[in-house]
Amino acid sequence: MEGLVTQSLANRIAVVTGASSGIGCAIARQLAACGARVCLVGRKVETLLRVASETGHAASLAFCYQADLEREVDIRALVASLREDCGRVDVLVHSAGTISLGPVEGLPVEDLDRQFAVNLRAPYLLTQALLPQIKACRGQIAFINSSAGLNAKGSIAQYAATKHALKALADSLREEVNGDGVRVLSLYIGRTATKMQADVHRFEGREYRAELLIQPEDVAAILISALCLPRTAEVTDIHIRPMSKVA
Numbered sequence: 001m002e003g004l005v006t007q008s009l010a011n012r013i014a015v016v017t018g019a020s021s022g023i024g025c026a027i028a029r030q031l032a033a034c035g036a037r038v039c040l041v042g043r044k045v046e047t048l049l050r051v052a053s054e055t056g057h058a059a060s061l062a063f064c065y066q067a068d069l070e071r072e073v074d075i076r077a078l079v080a081s082l083r084e085d086c087g088r089v090d091v092l093v094h095s096a097g098t099i100s101l102g103p104v105e106g107l108p109v110e111d112l113d114r115q116f117a118v119n120l121r122a123p124y125l126l127t128q129a130l131l132p133q134i135k136a137c138r139g140q141i142a143f144i145n146s147s148a149g150l151n152a153k154g155s156i157a158q159y160a161a162t163k164h165a166l167k168a169l170a171d172s173l174r175e176e177v178n179g180d181g182v183r184v185l186s187l188y189i190g191r192t193a194t195k196m197q198a199d200v201h202r203f204e205g206r207e208y209r210a211e212l213l214i215q216p217e218d219v220a221a222i223l224i225s226a227l228c229l230p231r232t233a234e235v236t237d238i239h240i241r242p243m244s245k246v247a
């Protein structure tokens with residue numbers, strides 16, 4: 001289209017948490033396919049190495065970082081490694097997440113603590129620590145949120161509380177860093193065909209039919225299109241739900 005100056009992701013440095021599985025894995029693969037140098041973050045090195053090798057011709061552009069995001073010491077070590085290896089961060093995608101389902105009456109507070117640590121505290125700490133590098137290159141930050149981050153139904157109080165808080169973090173951060181040229185995007189996603197959603201179906205006693213759900217690749221493609229927008233515009237919030245209403 002004449003006059004449309006989209007941003008290229010070639011040679012950009014992208015950090016993706018949750019890159020070992022599901023949505024984060026699809027995002028990492030598509031970023032690599034766009035020529036980005038992708039830093040894959042997850043707990044299991046073997047899985048990360050497999051994902052990195054599956055990025056095909058772009059395999060040499062994928063780097064693996066082991067970190068349990070529940071542990072602050074791991075986050076600090078991750079930040080130090082990223083600073084040493086990359087220097088700059090153009091794109092930071094927070095996709096790692098964990099869920100515990102059940103009624104407030106019965107679900108242990110330890111489950112809330114774990115979800116709080118992975119779903120909110122880790123994105124906060126990682127963003128805070130990498131912000132100087134992101135600001136320096138007028139980078140972009142994406143938070144993989146959930147429809148539960150906007151609307152909490154029964155048996156999802158703990159997870160939804162962490163995702164509501166993640167929305168607040170993203171909205172507030174956007175106000176703070178837009179002036180530095182940094183874009184902040186939240187994606188509010190419905191049921192997507194991943195291991196996490198298979199677990200949710202099991203909890204609900206529902207038949208899991210992946211083909212009726214959003215595909216991780218759909219989420220990745222939508223995110224990439226937002227990341228590539230011309231610098232004159234910012235997408236702040238994206239809502240994605242399954243097309244099939246059976247899901």
Ligand SMILES: NC(=O)c1ccc[n+]([C@@H]2O[C@H](COP(=O)([O-])OP(=O)(O)OC[C@H]3O[C@@H](n4cnc5c(N)ncnc54)[C@H](OP(=O)(O)O)[C@@H]3O)[C@@H](O)[C@H]2O)c1
Pocket residue numbers: 017018019020021022023024041042043044047067068069070094095096097098118144145146147189190191192193194195196197
């Ligand atoms: N699937 C859905 O229907 C859906 C809907 C709305 C929002 N979301 C959100 O989408 C994001 C991705 O989830 P997914 O559906 O792709 O699920 P998934 O396939 O189960 O992937 C979850 C990812 O989070 C990582 N993770 C979990 N705990 C971690 C920890 N303590 N330290 C480091 N990494 C950790 C996992 O890494 P390991 O390999 O190390 O376990 C994995 O890469 C999450 O934020 C989730 O809340 C999902």
